[in-house]
Amino acid sequence: MADHPIDTPPRAPSPVHRFGTLAVHAGSPHDPVTGAVIESISLSTTFAQTAVGQPIGKYEYSRSSNPNRDNFETAVAALENAKHALAFSSGSATTAVILQSLAAGSHVISVSDVYGGTHRYFTQVASAHGVKVTFTPEIEVDIRQHITPDTKLVWIETPSNPTLRLVDIRAVATQAHQHGIKVVVDNTFMSPYVQNPLDHGADIVVHSVTKYINGHSDVVMGVAAFNSEEMLKRLSFLQNAIGAIPSPFDCWLAHRGMKTLHLRAREATTNATSVAKALEGSPHVIAVNYPGLNSHPHRAIAIKQHRNGMGGGMLSFRIQGGHAAAERFCQATSLFTLAESLGGVESLVEVPSSMTHAGIPKDQREAVGVYDDLVRMSCGVEDAEDLKADVLQALEKAVVLPKITNGLNGFAHRAK
Numbered sequence: 001m002a003d004h005p006i007d008t009p010p011r012a013p014s015p016v017h018r019f020g021t022l023a024v025h026a027g028s029p030h031d032p033v034t035g036a037v038i039e040s041i042s043l044s045t046t047f048a049q050t051a052v053g054q055p056i057g058k059y060e061y062s063r064s065s066n067p068n069r070d071n072f073e074t075a076v077a078a079l080e081n082a083k084h085a086l087a088f089s090s091g092s093a094t095t096a097v098i099l100q101s102l103a104a105g106s107h108v109i110s111v112s113d114v115y116g117g118t119h120r121y122f123t124q125v126a127s128a129h130g131v132k133v134t135f136t137p138e139i140e141v142d143i144r145q146h147i148t149p150d151t152k153l154v155w156i157e158t159p160s161n162p163t164l165r166l167v168d169i170r171a172v173a174t175q176a177h178q179h180g181i182k183v184v185v186d187n188t189f190m191s192p193y194v195q196n197p198l199d200h201g202a203d204i205v206v207h208s209v210t211k212y213i214n215g216h217s218d219v220v221m222g223v224a225a226f227n228s229e230e231m232l233k234r235l236s237f238l239q240n241a242i243g244a245i246p247s248p249f250d251c252w253l254a255h256r257g258m259k260t261l262h263l264r265a266r267e268a269t270t271n272a273t274s275v276a277k278a279l280e281g282s283p284h285v286i287a288v289n290y291p292g293l294n295s296h297p298h299r300a301i302a303i304k305q306h307r308n309g310m311g312g313g314m315l316s317f318r319i320q321g322g323h324a325a326a327e328r329f330c331q332a333t334s335l336f337t338l339a340e341s342l343g344g345v346e347s348l349v350e351v352p353s354s355m356t357h358a359g360i361p362k363d364q365r366e367a368v369g370v371y372d373d374l375v376r377m378s379c380g381v382e383d384a385e386d387l388k389a390d391v392l393q394a395l396e397k398a399v400v401l402p403k404i405t406n407g408l409n410g411f412a413h414r415a416k
């Protein structure tokens with residue numbers, strides 16, 4: 001690797017165990033008093049001290065730190081090959097705290113098609129404390145043109161949402177590091193099982209834990225993982241000072257969910273691959289966006305950056321028949337629930353142009369491929385054959401049936 005050794009951040013020690021073993025055991029000590037195999041939920045907000053300023057253990061007050069959050073953070077760090085992780089009350093709070101860590105007057109370069117809430121924070125909140133964000137659709141190509149002396153951070157989301165375009169993390173990090181700029185990767189869509197951005201040169205990896213890490217659609221939470229001690233000091237100070245922290249119960253639930261991440265991520269990839277191939281073979285589909293398909297324009301990046309070239313559980317496709325067909329499709333599926341969000345055990349479907357991405361003006365949306373006829377799917381861990389059958393029957397209902405009905409109406413009209 002033609003990397004720049006001076007700029008390479010300190011790495012976490014090489015793990016002794018593999019992913020599945022770490023998912024189950026990292027940050028999961030047996031209770032030293034009772035022997036409980038599963039940690040208890042520590043709801044106490046405060047911890048006793050034996051003398052003034054001398055707590056019995058390592059805890060004082062639960063916003064600053066508590067056992068469940070500590071254990072969850074230890075586990076995430078292990079799965080992202082990071083030295084440190086810090087948990088927050090949501091993915092959005094994680095983003096906010098990282099942006100808050102920049103001095104007023106700082107400049108950020110971001111990929112164009114970031115998560116809607118990230119875009120909202122960058123354009124409507126960060127500016128209020130003097131941080132300016134520039135967006136680019138081709139960050140690997142034109143990052144240099146956007147760098148100014150004030151540029152402190154580059155923000156990447158790969159795959160992007162909802163078009164599943166990929167960014168070469170190493171290519172961007174190499175250029176950013178030459179200018180002393182840190183690189184953040186939002187890894188929510190892939191989860192730590194499929195992609196570990198720090199291994200490709202990123203400085204911080206962030207997740208909406210709400211999605212794959214928790215995986216059961218019952219917790220809203222976020223996490224950031226990184227190697228630098230300086231970053232730990234700054235971000236843990238803000239974690240405590242701002243106080244956007246998750247509850248012990250949510251940490252416990254998310255940690256439990258994460259213990260099966262490898263199983264869920266493999267199954268979701270199997271299912272999404274099967275659905276993507278069925279869609280690709282259908283005459284009712286204009287185009288399929290799935291990084292696990294050889295037809296994906298960035299397939300080479302997927303092979304380099306994702307575990308075994310896996311495509312993950314997310315895909316999107318353009319349906320024949322425009323926006324109305326996209327809406328009909330989402331109502332015609334029986335296993336895929338029409339809902340926002342992703343990464344849970346259950347499959348979900350949505351129309352980005354009127355749901356998750358409705359806030360983006362139409363011309364800006366279409367410039368990055370978010371057309372009115374685009375449907376986004378999150379494949380869960382049901383059986384692949386059932387999901388495939390559900391998608392194919394919904395396509396018939398959404399595209400073919402209306403044509404027949406319209407045809408009959410036309411016939412009836414002429415016959416009159």
Ligand SMILES: *Cc1c(COP(=O)(O)O)cnc(C)c1O
Pocket residue numbers: 090091092093115117118157161186188189207208209210211220221222
């Ligand atoms: C959901 C999501 C977020 C925001 O996370 P919350 O937990 O909902 O605040 C950020 N990035 C991506 C890619 C997401 O999907």
